[in-house]
Amino acid sequence: MTTSEIAERLGISRGTVSRVLNNHPNVKPETRQKVLDALKELNYTPNETARSLVMKKEFRIAVIVFSKPSFFWAQVENGVNTAKNDLASQGVIVDYFVTDILKPEEQLELIRTLPQKGYHGIAIAPNDPQMLASEIDRLSNSGFPVVIINVEIPTANQLCYIGCDYIQSGILAGELFSRFLPGPSDILVLTLKDSVHSIEQRITGFRKELSQHENLNIKRIERFNRDGSGVYESLIKLLSDMPDFQGIYVSLAALVPTADAVQALNLTPAPVIIGYDLNEDIFMRLKNSSISATICHEPFNQGYFAVKILHRFLDKKIYPSSSLMYNKLEVVVASNAKYYMNETLQTELFREI
Amino acid sequence: MTTSEIAERLGISRGTVSRVLNNHPNVKPETRQKVLDALKELNYTPNETARSLVMKKEFRIAVIVFSKPSFFWAQVENGVNTAKNDLASQGVIVDYFVTDILKPEEQLELIRTLPQKGYHGIAIAPNDPQMLASEIDRLSNSGFPVVIINVEIPTANQLCYIGCDYIQSGILAGELFSRFLPGPSDILVLTLKDSVHSIEQRITGFRKELSQHENLNIKRIERFNRDGSGVYESLIKLLSDMPDFQGIYVSLAALVPTADAVQALNLTPAPVIIGYDLNEDIFMRLKNSSISATICHEPFNQGYFAVKILHRFLDKKIYPSSSLMYNKLEVVVASNAKYYMNETLQTELFREI
């Protein structure tokens, strides 16, 4: 079924058929109806290839992330690149920006200027949610789509959030401790000095879950800087004085120094250590059992779907089915860690030629 | 950069440029070289949209699975449909066939006839690997691509296998028991009467892992039919006489009757039950803790990537980077099960309009 065939049957020109297809105003109502009927009856579906050839639709999408931890964002970037690759033949241009984690104002500058530079949509991992919220609102209200990834800004007006449910990810950590520690156990919690919403939510979820398990008790909470500096030294000191923890919950990005401190003190039995994310260093420590489990959040898919969902909105005005698109919470232990290190299937299609 | 621009610069016709692009024989070597150089220098990339419009490339792909367990294959089908949707505008037609699990010869019939019916590639989940192996070889040797999903046929000549590493999935189950059961523990293993390669491999991996953990001991092995019939009754009888298992490893599809038998006997402390796959019934039993964990194998992605990898091969003659594309082994417990029930991100893009 082509527009020409439809036109011929109806004794009109294919231009007119095309006009009703594209909702152009100037078509006589009766003609429009006649065409609409024929379209339906003959079950016409437009040839998107021809359409995009002639329309030369071009969508420019910007993805903005911050710089640390780089191993995590590298996985997100793989996802972005795979989506870019998928869509390259459909006139989609994707540019990836990495801003300095210590200069959150760089992100503000980017989202202010990018729309004027010809971009049609932005996916951003907010470095400083506070700073960005009102600008994101302004963009969204002007009809410019913004997808927020990885760090939720609940109050922002956005196309959708793609990332994890941090409360649930704290709950999951709590459940894992409850399974790994059947007996009465004291737990040390490592968290941030700063008030960072996502990390606070992890702790909230963790406490909630622990309240279900009478045998688990948070005995102590230690706070650290965002960059995880000083974790090793502090733990060496703390655990020398107070070695008797059965579990350590690492809610910030500090699994490696935590495991290393425990290792250095040669505590026996070694406490169960559970935290988040995965890189080469964490992988090794899962393998030698100094870390029991780590929780991952589909970094590849965060990047991949951010681009895909933006493109679909731009191209077809389809809104995501929910404004909160939560990714999976992935339980990674020694025996399945390799799959999360190099996501075989996920990254395969990016490898062209 | 278009072929016309290249042609103009070189003072030749775009037809000739196109001929070298497509490796047509009749081009004077010098001309060919001149064009090749220009292409490289100007960094030409063909407009795939225009190309596919004129070439009217059409690829017909068949996906063949068997009928049980239907909840598992429904997830695979979601993946197939998402890929189909992705590729619809590129002239790809995907048909999905479900054969009766009790009539493996239906699969043989299909792979014999489909190539003549205009299909260009097949993805198949072998119901009876033995029966299919030689026909798959014949097809592959004649240049017809076959992707095997879910059930490995190591000896077959195939484009690739997409599915899990069953040995590793047994190892992972073993590791989970070792974490959930820190003390000396006796384990009951449920497996098949029939010799089914994948299930045997699970047991092999499981034994291998348990040999690393002195506290874990396989005290008994029980064998059942493929359909899992009689599991409930047998366990009621067995566990009444011998209640003292700390763990039950369910290597066949029988998590639900296993959990229900344990529940009915009201064993305390309840044994740790670990098995495979996820459906509504298993989900409920994870939630009420009668099942401790289940291992999943990316069913959505098995379907999705089977189609994508076949299409890429057909379209661009790109071979998968490995002939064994192992999917992830996913650890699913109560707190992350919902993500694996309805894969939010994965299925989102299939929802058009």
Add this chain to the structure above:
DNA sequence: CTGAAAGCGCTTACAG
């Protein structure tokens, strides 16, 4: 309101 025409970037018989 509508038809005829040009054109998107590419490929491939058809002549020569």
Add this chain to the structure above:
DNA sequence: CTGAAAGCGCTTACAG
């Protein structure tokens, strides 16, 4: 060996 031309299915100024 190569150019000129037709055509893939569609859209959109341009006339009328």
